[in-house]
Amino acid sequence: MIEARLAVLGLVVAGAFAVAALLERRPLGRRVSLPAGITVIIGPGCVWCRRLLDALRTRAPQVAVNVVDLAGEGQPELSVRSLPTLLVVDPRGGVRIRRSGRAALDDLDRVLSDAQIDGPASTTA
Amino acid sequence: MVTTNPTVDVNVPRFNQAAIATITGAAYVFQLRPLVGLAFLILAVSVAGGPRWAPLSRLYVSWVRPRLLRPGQIEVEDARPPRFAQTLGMIFLGLALLAFVAGWPILGWVFTLLVTALAALAAATRICVGCLIYTRWSR
Numbered sequence: 001m002i003e004a005r006l007a008v009l010g011l012v013v014a015g016a017f018a019v020a021a022l023l024e025r026r027p028l029g030r031r032v033s034l035p036a037g038i039t040v041i042i043g044p045g046c047v048w049c050r051r052l053l054d055a056l057r058t059r060a061p062q063v064a065v066n067v068v069d070l071a072g073e074g075q076p077e078l079s080v081r082s083l084p085t086l087l088v089v090d091p092r093g094g095v096r097i098r099r100s101g102r103a104a105l106d107d108l109d110r111v112l113s114d115a116q117i118d119g120p121a122s123t124t125a
Numbered sequence: 126m127v128t129t130n131p132t133v134d135v136n137v138p139r140f141n142q143a144a145i146a147t148i149t150g151a152a153y154v155f156q157l158r159p160l161v162g163l164a165f166l167i168l169a170v171s172v173a174g175g176p177r178w179a180p181l182s183r184l185y186v187s188w189v190r191p192r193l194l195r196p197g198q199i200e201v202e203d204a205r206p207p208r209f210a211q212t213l214g215m216i217f218l219g220l221a222l223l224a225f226v227a228g229w230p231i232l233g234w235v236f237t238l239l240v241t242a243l244a245a246l247a248a249a250t251r252i253c254v255g256c257l258i259y260t261r262w263s264r
Binding site: 002005006008009012013015016017020044045047048082083101102103 | 135150153154155156202203238239241242243245246249250251252256257260263
C-alpha cells in the first residue's frame with residue numbers, strides 16, 4: 001500500500017509541476033506586440049524589479065531595454081503571472097526566452113548569453 | 126508618509142515550503158493524520174505570530190542559515206505574499222482535519238495532497254501559487 005501511496009504522491013506532485021510548466025510557457029496576450037530585443041515587465045509590489053533593471057544596466061549597458069510598467073496608464077493587457085518578467089523578443093515578435101520572478105535575476109547571464117548579447121566583460125572597444 | 130513593507134529572508138519561505146511538503150507527504154504515505162495536524166499547527170503559529178514565532182523560520186534562522194550563508198549573502202523579499210500563501214495552506218490543512226473528523230478521509234487526503242504538491246512546487250521552482258494570488262489580488 002505504501003508503494004501505491006508513493007505513486008499517488010508522485011503523480012500529484014508531478015501534475016503540479018506539469019501545470020506550472022504549461023502556464024510558464026503560455027504565450028503573451030494576442031494583441032501585444034513588443035519590439036525586438038529585451039523587454040522587462042515590472043509593476044507594483046515587485047521586489048526584484050529594481051534589482052533586475054540595475055543588473056541589466058550593469059551587465060549589458062549597451063543594450064536598450066524596453067521597460068513596461070503595469071502600473072502605468074494605458075498599458076497593454078499582458079498575460080504575466082509574476083513580476084518581473086524578462087523577455088527576449090525576436091525580430092518577428094516571437095518570445096524566444098522568458099523568465100519570471102526571481103528566476104529573471106538568477107538566469108540573467110544565461111539569458112544575455114542565449115540572446116547573444118555580450119556583457120561588458122566581452123565587449124570590445 | 127513612508128511605509129516599509131515587512132521583509133523576510135528569501136530562503137525562509139522555501140525552507141518552510143520544503144518542510145511542509147515533507148511533513149504532509151509523509152503523513153499521506155504513512156497515513157499518519159497527526160502529522161497533518163502538526164503541519165496545520167506550524168502554519169497556524171506562523172500566520173498568527175509572524176516570522177518571530179514561526180517554528181520553521183526560527184529553526185532556519187538559528188540553525189540552518191548560519192551554516193550556509195554569511196550575513197552579506199542574505200537576500201530579502203516582501204514577506205506578505207509568502208505569509209498569505211501560508212494562510213491558504215493553513216486553511217486547506219484545517220479543511221483536511223475537518224474532513225478527517227467528519228469521516229471523509231479521502232477528501233482529507235485530497236486537501237493534504239494539494240498542500241503537498243503546491244509546497245513542493247514552490248520549494249523547488251519558486252513558483253508560489255499563494256504568492257501569485259496575493260500579488261494579483263493586491264494589484
